[in-house]
Amino acid sequence: MFKSAKRNPLLTASLLTVVMMAPNAVAHKDHDHSKAEGVVKERLDFMENMGKAMGGLMAVVRGQKDFDAEDVMANLNVIHKQSGQAITKLFPEGSNGAPSEALSKIWADWDGFAEVAGGLRTRVESLKSAVQSAGTDAGAQKAALQQNIRNLGGGCRNCHSEYRKKQNRD
Amino acid sequence: MNSIRLISWLLAGLITCGTGVALYLFLGAPTQQRTLHQIQGDAVRGAYVLRLANCVGCHTDREAGEEGFLSGGEAIATPLGTFFGPNITSDPDYGIGKWDLDQFASALINGVAPNGDHYYPAFPFTFYARLNDQDIVDLWSYMQTVPAVGNPSQSHRIGWPFNQRLLMAAWKTLFLSTSLSQANESRGDAWRRGAYIVEGPGHCGACHSPRGPLGNIDSANRLTGSTIGPDDEATPAIDPLALAEANWTADDLFWLLQIGVLPDGDVIGSSMADVVDDNTGHLNDDDLRAIAEYLVSH
Secondary structure (H helix, E strand, O other): OHHHHHOOHHHHHHHHHHHHHOOOEOOOOOOOOOOOOHHHHHHHHHHHHHHHHHHHHHHHHOOOOOOOHHHHHHHHHHHHHOOOHHHHOOOOOOOOOOOOOEOOHHHHOHHHHHHHHHHHHHHHHHHHHHHHOOOOOHHHHHHHHHHHHHHHHHHHHHHHHHHEOOOOOO | OHHHHHHHHHHHHHHHHHHHHHHHHHHOOOOOOOOOOOOOOOHHHHHHHHHHOOHHHHHOOHHHHHHHOOOOOOEEEEOOEEEEOOOOOOOOOOOOOOOOHHHHHHHHHHOEOOOOOEOOOOOOHHHHOOOOHHHHHHHHHHHOOOOOOOOOOOOOEEOOOOOOOOHHHHHHHHHOOOOOOOOOOOOOHHHHHHHHHHHOOOOOHHHHOOEOOOOOEOHHHOOOOEOOOHHHOOEOEOOHHHHHHOOOOHHHHHHHHHHOEOOOOOEOOHHHHHHHHHOHHHOOHHHHHHHHHHHHHO
């Protein structure tokens, strides 16, 4: 019976409407920093900053931006500085609840949380040294970035999959 | 007298129709027979098929370390009950070590266990029904190399009437189909490869499609997102219209599937991060490009 939808303009139109109105369409933005205050606001901004750095690296990896060693290192340094204990110290016990996206599992499993926060540090350090040891040739440096960015992304996912509230676009 | 006769005839008619419908429902499930034995299996390719079909996601307990690999998964909560992916290691008692290739194939494509039991559609056999012969044989070659783990599978927790496995025979008659829904001869190789992965082994629609009251995929609205994805959380729409609406390109999807990074530099979490870990993050660039092309343009 569903196959008839393809030939029925009215049904198709109503299906389209439903789809367009669907609140869970893939890229819906659901961060709302304006209501945040204190440590929650601090870490939402902190994470946004990290996202910007990652976005900058991705633009180079995706060929949307030319490789610029200084710019790439600056972005890597942002993530490096914002990893490990820089993350964990922003999560005092019980500092979750809207608009925070933190899950209470952070405190129930603090050691696991600290481990993935530290894991991000290890990953970004190995990416930095890969880019640095590629010498001064921009092509080789860019290749090193491309080869190791997956590993860095894993560092972000490890934390987001376990300790961050599901976002509408996940 | 006449009315009694009329009622008798009506009753007889109803019983005949009812029996007919019941017979159709319980015996009409499509069953595929594949001839696989002359095909040479490649365990290395099979390890790739394991990732392509994301077996790991439901058959592995992430908390259990190396022993956990394919030896039984975490709880999968659904409106029809809670399911546990069983142990599929090569253990002869607790895993699938005593199975043969035909039994393995039938489990995947017909959703039938070696003892004849019907599987529940939490196991995505409606997608695996589209697996090609080579992928099945390669996967079987690989499965035989998976180290045995003697970990008993957990029983599903399902309420009546869905705990009656026999009902799944009728379910299959209604909902198991093996054909791709679109004619695709006019499309290129990458698109068709993408169609095969998305609608077949990759089973994207298992989480990203709405389901009917019987747990069936709403095929007309497939990939338009679900309000009851993993862990009772909604999944986003990933059909071409929704993707275009949200300005997602095939290249955006490629990087999301490979690394988990969103166009703005944020990185996904939740169950899709697990999918990148277990499944899409292991696929080669050509397959990821193919999936992305199909998703934006089917």
